[in-house]
Amino acid sequence: MSTKSVLIIDDEVSIQKVVSLSLQMEANWTVMTASSGQEGIRQAERHRPDVILLDVMMPEVDGIATFEALQNNPITQTIPVVLLTAKTRTAEKQLFEKLGVAGVITKPFPPLALASEIAKLVDWTM
Amino acid sequence: MQPKPDRGEFSFGNAVVDTQPLTAAGQTRLAKVMALMTAHPEASCILAIYRQKVSGIATRSDLLNVLATRSDWVTMKLSQVMTRNVVTVSATAPKPLLALLEQLQQHDISHLPVVDEQARLVGLIAKSQLLQALHRQTVAAQSPQQAPQQAPQQVQFSQHSRRTQLLAEITLKIRQSLQLKEILQTTVDEVKRLLNADRVLIYQVFPDGTGKTISEAVASPYPSILDMSFPEEVFPEAYQALYAQGRVQAIANVHAPDAGMSECLVEFVEAWKVHAKLIVPIVQPMNPSADSVSLSKQLWGLLIAHQCSQPREWSEFELDLMQQLAGQISLALSQGLLLAYLEDRVVLRTAELTEANIALQREIKERQLVDAALQQSEAQLRLITNNLPVLIAYVDHRQRYQFNNQVYAHWLGQHPEDIVGKSIESVMDKAHYGKIREHVAAALAGEAVSYESELAFQGGQAHAVNVTYIPHIERTEDRKKNKKNKLEVKGFFALTTDISDRKAIERMKDEFIAVVSHELRTPLTSIHTSLKLLATGRLGELSDDGQQMLEVADDNTDRLVRLVNNVLDLQRIDAGEVTMDRMAYDAAKLLEQSADAMQALAQQHGIEIQIQSMPISIWVDPDYIIRTLTNLIGNAIKFSPSGNLIRLTVEPYIKSQPVEPHIKSQKASPKEPHVKTTFKAISNKVTSNKATSKIPSTSNKQALFCVQDDGQGIPSHKLAAIFERFQQVDSSDSREKGGTGLGLTICRKIVEQHGGRIWAESQFGQGSRFYFTVPLSRELI
Numbered sequence: 001m002s003t004k005s006v007l008i009i010d011d012e013v014s015i016q017k018v019v020s021l022s023l024q025m026e027a028n029w030t031v032m033t034a035s036s037g038q039e040g041i042r043q044a045e046r047h048r049p050d051v052i053l054l055d056v057m058m059p060e061v062d063g064i065a066t067f068e069a070l071q072n073n074p075i076t077q078t079i080p081v082v083l084l085t086a087k088t089r090t091a092e093k094q095l096f097e098k099l100g101v102a103g104v105i106t107k108p109f110p111p112l113a114l115a116s117e118i119a120k121l122v123d124w125t126m
Numbered sequence: 127m128q129p130k131p132d133r134g135e136f137s138f139g140n141a142v143v144d145t146q147p148l149t150a151a152g153q154t155r156l157a158k159v160m161a162l163m164t165a166h167p168e169a170s171c172i173l174a175i176y177r178q179k180v181s182g183i184a185t186r187s188d189l190l191n192v193l194a195t196r197s198d199w200v201t202m203k204l205s206q207v208m209t210r211n212v213v214t215v216s217a218t219a220p221k222p223l224l225a226l227l228e229q230l231q232q233h234d235i236s237h238l239p240v241v242d243e244q245a246r247l248v249g250l251i252a253k254s255q256l257l258q259a260l261h262r263q264t265v266a267a268q269s270p271q272q273a274p275q276q277a278p279q280q281v282q283f284s285q286h287s288r289r290t291q292l293l294a295e296i297t298l299k300i301r302q303s304l305q306l307k308e309i310l311q312t313t314v315d316e317v318k319r320l321l322n323a324d325r326v327l328i329y330q331v332f333p334d335g336t337g338k339t340i341s342e343a344v345a346s347p348y349p350s351i352l353d354m355s356f357p358e359e360v361f362p363e364a365y366q367a368l369y370a371q372g373r374v375q376a377i378a379n380v381h382a383p384d385a386g387m388s389e390c391l392v393e394f395v396e397a398w399k400v401h402a403k404l405i406v407p408i409v410q411p412m413n414p415s416a417d418s419v420s421l422s423k424q425l426w427g428l429l430i431a432h433q434c435s436q437p438r439e440w441s442e443f444e445l446d447l448m449q450q451l452a453g454q455i456s457l458a459l460s461q462g463l464l465l466a467y468l469e470d471r472v473v474l475r476t477a478e479l480t481e482a483n484i485a486l487q488r489e490i491k492e493r494q495l496v497d498a499a500l501q502q503s504e505a506q507l508r509l510i511t512n513n514l515p516v517l518i519a520y521v522d523h524r525q526r527y528q529f530n531n532q533v534y535a536h537w538l539g540q541h542p543e544d545i546v547g548k549s550i551e552s553v554m555d556k557a558h559y560g561k562i563r564e565h566v567a568a569a570l571a572g573e574a575v576s577y578e579s580e581l582a583f584q585g586g587q588a589h590a591v592n593v594t595y596i597p598h599i600e601r602t603e604d605r606k607k608n609k610k611n612k613l614e615v616k617g618f619f620a621l622t623t624d625i626s627d628r629k630a631i632e633r634m635k636d637e638f639i640a641v642v643s644h645e646l647r648t649p650l651t652s653i654h655t656s657l658k659l660l661a662t663g664r665l666g667e668l669s670d671d672g673q674q675m676l677e678v679a680d681d682n683t684d685r686l687v688r689l690v691n692n693v694l695d696l697q698r699i700d701a702g703e704v705t706m707d708r709m710a711y712d713a714a715k716l717l718e719q720s721a722d723a724m725q726a727l728a729q730q731h732g733i734e735i736q737i738q739s740m741p742i743s744i745w746v747d748p749d750y751i752i753r754t755l756t757n758l759i760g761n762a763i764k765f766s767p768s769g770n771l772i773r774l775t776v777e778p779y780i781k782s783q784p785v786e787p788h789i790k791s792q793k794a795s796p797k798e799p800h801v802k803t804t805f806k807a808i809s810n811k812v813t814s815n816k817a818t819s820k821i822p823s824t825s826n827k828q829a830l831f832c833v834q835d836d837g838q839g840i841p842s843h844k845l846a847a848i849f850e851r852f853q854q855v856d857s858s859d860s861r862e863k864g865g866t867g868l869g870l871t872i873c874r875k876i877v878e879q880h881g882g883r884i885w886a887e888s889q890f891g892q893g894s895r896f897y898f899t900v901p902l903s904r905e906l907i
Contacts, residue, residue, distance in 0.1 A: 014652035021659055086647040107647050108687050111655035112662065113726075 004124065005030040005047065009040030009066060010055035010084065018111065019053065027115035037066030044076040051102070051122050056085040067099060080122045084109075142223065142259045143240055147250035149175045152182060152205035156192065159204050163189065170252055171237050174204050178246040180239045182208030187461070194467055214241045217248050223260050224287055226251060227294065257294040293450050296320075309458040310341035313451055317431060318343040321444055325400075325432035327351065328408070328455070329361075331425055337361055340427075348399050348434045360394065369407035370425040376404045376445055379437035402433035404440045406448040408455050426459060517591075517622035520598070523570060523615060525550050537624075539584035562593075569595035569618040581622070590629040594621045646690050654683045692868040695753075699875040706747040706879050710903035713776040713829050714739040716748060720755035721774060727760065732768035735759065739776045743903040744829045750876045751831075751900065754884075757869040758833040758896045765894075766837035779830030779899055828882060828899040840888040848886065849874045873898070 006029050008016050013035065020031040032047055034040035037058060044052060052070070056063035063083060070076040080102035096104050103121030105114070119125070148169040150159055159172060163186065172189075174182040184207045192199050192207050213229065215221060215238045230238060230253050240249040296316045310328050318326040325348055328341040335358030342352040377385050379402060380395050395403070410424035429452045431444075511518050512532035520529040526549050530542040540553070550566065551559045565575045575595040580588045596619045601611045657680040659665060668676060714737075721735045728735050744751075755774070762772045840848060849870045877884040877898045888894035 012648050012652065014656075015648065018652050018655035018659065021665075022655060025659060025662065025664055086643050108651035108654045110726075111658040 003028055003030055004050040005032065006118070007032045007034065007040065007043055007047065007049035007052045007079075009034045009037065009043075009052060009058075009063075011035055011058045012055070015055070015084075015107075019114065022111045022114050023118075026112060027119070029115065037061035037063070037069065040066055041069055041073065041076065044070060044079060045073065048075070049079060051118060052079055052081045053105075053118070054081050054083050054101075056083055064099065067101060071100065082118055082121050142226075142251050142255050143249035144252065144255070145249045147239075147247070148172045149247070150204055152176060152203065152208070154204045155200070156189070156202045156204065156207065157200050159184070159207075160189065160193075170254065171250075172204070173239060173247065173250065174208055175247060180212050180214065180241070180247050181205070182212060183210055183235075183237055183239070184208050185236060190464060190468065194464055194471070210235060212239065214239045214245070215251065216240075217242050223256055223263065224290065227253070227256055227260065227290060230256070231290075253294075254298060257298050260291055260294060293447060296451060297454050306458060307341070310455065311343075313429070313455055314341045314343040317429070317448065317451060318345070320447065321404075321431055323404075323431040324348050324434035325351075325398075327430050327432070328427055329356075329430055330427040331361060331366060334358065335361070335363055335366070337427070345434075348432075351398055360391075366425050369405075369428065370409065372407060374404075374406050374445060374449060376440040378402050378439045382437075398432070399434040400432045401436055402438040402440070404431040404444065404448055405429070406445075406452045408452045408459070410456075426456065429455065515624065517620070519545075519620040519622075520617060521550060521566075521620055522617040525566060525570070527553065528617065537583050537589075538581075565593070565595060566618075569597050570615055572597045572599055572613070572615050578625070589624050589626040592623045592625045594623075595619070596621070643694055646694075647687075650683065650687050650690060654680075654687055657683055689868075692872060696868055696872050696875065699872065699879070706750060708745050708747050708880070710743050711746055711748045711751075713742040713744045713831070713900075716744075716746075716751050716755065717774045717776060717831075719748075720752050720759060723752065723756050724759045724763065728763050728772070731763050731766070733763050733766055733770055733772055735772050735774065737774045739774070742776060742778060742829050745901045745903040746880055750879075754873045754876050754898065755831065755833065757873050761869065761896075762833055762835035762837060762894070766835045770836045773832070773834040775832045775834070777830055778902070779828045827902050829902055831898050831900070832895055834893065834895045836893040839890040839892050840886060840894050841890045842888070845886050845888060849884065 004027070006023055008019050008031060010016055010019070010033075016033040016035070020033060023029045023031050032043055032049060034043045038061060040052070040054070043049075054063045054067060058066070061069075063085075067081055067083075070079065070081060083096055083101050083104045084107060085104060086107045103118075105117055105121075109117065148162060148166050148171070150162060150172055152174040154174075163169060163172060169186075171183055171185040173180050174184070182205065184204060188207055188209070192202065196202065211233070213233050213235060215226065215229070217240050226238060230236060236253040238251040239247055240251060242248050296313065314326040314328060317323070323345075325342065325344040327339050327343075329337050330340045331337045336355060337360070338355045339351050339353060342350055344350050344352075379385060380392055380400060385392075406429045407425055408427045408429055410426045429448055431440075431448065508531075514531075515533065516531075517533050517537065518529075518531040519527055519534070522528050526547060527545045528547075530540075530545045532542065534545060535541045545553055550562075562579075565577060568575045574597060576592065578590065578592050581591045583589050598616045598618055599613055600616050602614045603612065657676065660668075660676055661680050717737050717739050721737055724735065759772060759774070766772065874884050877900070880900045882899040882901070884896070884898035886894055886896050
């Protein structure tokens with residue numbers, strides 16, 4: 001399997017670091033990070049990652065707005081997006097799924113299974 | 127009374143004729159007749175008229191008699207009272223007054239209707255008026271120049287006239303008074319004067335045969351026997367019977383041998399200086415209170431004239447006069463009795479009316495007190511309803527407002543007087559009514575309904591409100607089906623509470639929890655993940671001590687994460703902020719999802735999870751049920767030794783006890799979109815409310831989940847306590863097993879929010895079974 005590239009869009013630097021390290025250690029994926037929705041969109045346009053991990057609660061432009069912007073961008077609209085959120089309900093999950101995200105991962109997530117969880121959501125073979 | 131046209135001079139003079147007599151139709155009811163008589167006290171009778179012709183006469187005496195003897199007099203008619211023949215006199219035929227008087231006496235009547243050539247009524251002659259006219263004539267004729275010698279026939283005629291006149295005068299005097307004593311005294315006085323007798327008395331005979339002089343006129347110096355009582359021997363019963371049959375005794379000389387008086391009786395009358403006596407009977411008058419059938423005549427008393435100075439021959443005139451006067455006395459007695467009877471009845475009736483009036487006054491006072499209390503109570507109720515910060519209304523079964531409190535004016539700018547009587551649909555616009563129509567229908571069907579909505583207050587600001595409809599049900603009698611105790615919905619009470627503040631607080635809390643949740647969990651995620659990565663060893667080897675420290679940090683981070691999760695969740699559940707988004711979900715699928723979620727932990731502990739289930743559709747919030755199951759499974763794993771089995775089952779379950787009814791709260795159905803609808807009473811501003819759908823009706827049918835393990839078990843005395851906060855079988859478990867002491871509490875809260883029950887069965891050392899119930903979905907009920 002070729003190495004996958006992952007773009008992490010999260011305003012929390014610590015989350016960026018631990019997620020990056022976890023994915024690198026577990027799956028040897030290439031990880032890019034962005035600290036805001038706007039930066040994430042630019043990164044996505046430039047690097048066209050295989051998957052985007054998107055935090056929901058971000059200042060200014062939140063994860064949902066960022067996702068909608070990605071979907072409306074012909075360059076980035078085909079990139080699968082997995083939402084990262086502190087807490088989700090079934091109703092909220094259904095709402096997210098209606099948006100067209102590939103999946104939702106709740107924080108805190110099992111760090112050693114994060115890669116496999118993402119792979120399951122985007123239907124990759126590990 | 128019908129006025130008659132002036133017919134000119136009557137042949138007997140206008141003075142005796144009443145040209146405006148009281149008349150009425152024969153079919154007139156007596157009540158009206160009595161009213162007419164009362165309004166015309168000068169009228170002594172009333173004439174029944176048919177086509178201007180007299181068909182009958184009823185005197186005051188006749189009417190009084192009917193009043194006294196007939197209880198149904200109110201419904202009687204004038205024609206039923208008239209029993210006398212009508213004797214009329216022509217207005218143009220010449221007739222002297224005496225002749226008229228004789229006509230009256232001949233027919234024993236007291237009134238003569240005067241008619242014209244066509245027999246139409248033109249006037250009325252009353253006996254009293256006639257007598258007065260005669261009296262005036264007599265006085266005018268009594269002048270010395272007018273006393274020439276008259277022929278014997280003239281003398282006889284004169285005497286006859288004089289007698290008639292005297293009788294009329296006395297009768298008039300008698301008739302002028304209803305007081306018996308006065309009548310009797312007048313009689314004896316007049317008779318004494320006319321007969322020039324020394325003593326005239328009225329002797330009353332009592333039922334036991336004794337008697338008493340009750341009236342007397344006596345000339346001086348003769349002794350008075352007034353009020354003297356006499357024994358029966360003075361007037362034996364045999365003699366009483368004779369006098370009762372009409373016997374008259376005129377004794378010119380009591381001492382004469384042919385007087386027929388016994389020696390003792392002669393001695394008796396001598397004591398009173400009686401030489402001659404004239405005795406006429408006074409018969410018993412008809413008693414109005416007695417049975418009308420028993421009208422046999424009885425002797426009431428005697429009218430007696432005495433001549434004390436010398437013997438005296440009594441003339442026919444004097445005999446006749448005494449008899450007629452005795453008849454008048456009898457009539458007077460009858461009138462007196464009638465008067466006494468009527469007065470008694472009046473007294474009785476007055477007493478009855480007084481008593482009724484007292485009772486009525488008492489009842490009025492009681493009702494006034496009740497009214498006052500009611501008004502006070504109503505005022506208090508209005509004070510309360512108008513000052514509570516709640517919209518209070520009563521809507522009848524036709525969906526019309528029948529009551530609105532003043533808060534409608536304060537909040538919505540709509541005064542109660544403008545709303546009362548109007549339909550709900552007309553007060554709010556149709557679109558809004560369409561949103562609440564089903565709630566109104568439910569309330570009028572007898573269902574208590576509660577839902578949340580938004581209302582535009584005056585000023586335009588939208589307020590979140592909670593609306594509750596409470597049906598007003600009464601038991602009525604179903605007359606059509608002849609059934610009693612039929613329940614009928616008369617209307618419903620509508621209570622609307624402003625929950626804006628609560629909603630704002632809820633939003634603030636939600637935001638706080640969301641923020642806290644995010645702010646706690648995010649750093650926890652970083653710490654947790656970092657430690658886990660360190661613990662893999664792939665970031666560099668640590669010393670044994672370092673590794674040990676890392677494990678401590680890692681384990682406690684895990685514990686912290688769980689604690690944060692549990693505390694936040696429990697806080698939200700306790701505050702009622704957690705709304706269960708229930709939906710129909712397969713119970714078997716929940717077991718699978720839960721087992722999957724705990725598979726890693728189970729494998730880690732060498733535990734196998736076994737599922738035994740069947741597809742059962744339940745009405746739950748799946749997230750929370752998964753949370754409950756994972757918690758129970760987690761406990762089972764933690765407290766089971768390696769190599770053991772955990773069984774997960776779900777099956778239908780019928781509760782042994784029925785569930786109590788409750789107000790159906792309206793929650794959004796996930797199958798329906800969250801429609802933003804409006805409820806507005808006044809303004810046209812569109813506001814929003816929560817979509818509503820009914821939850822399934824309460825049912826005894828539920829699903830029973832069970833998580834069974836073969837672990838260490840739970841002592842029986844702790845089976846209930848373990849569901850309380852921070853309660854564990856052994857406090858050391860919290861350190862060893864990493865428990866927070868909140869897991870089972872949260873499970874219980876979740877299950878109770880679903881209307882279910884959770885409990886544990888266990889034997890210490892032999893494993894445990896944790897059960898909980900949830901409702902089946904409505905498709906299965």
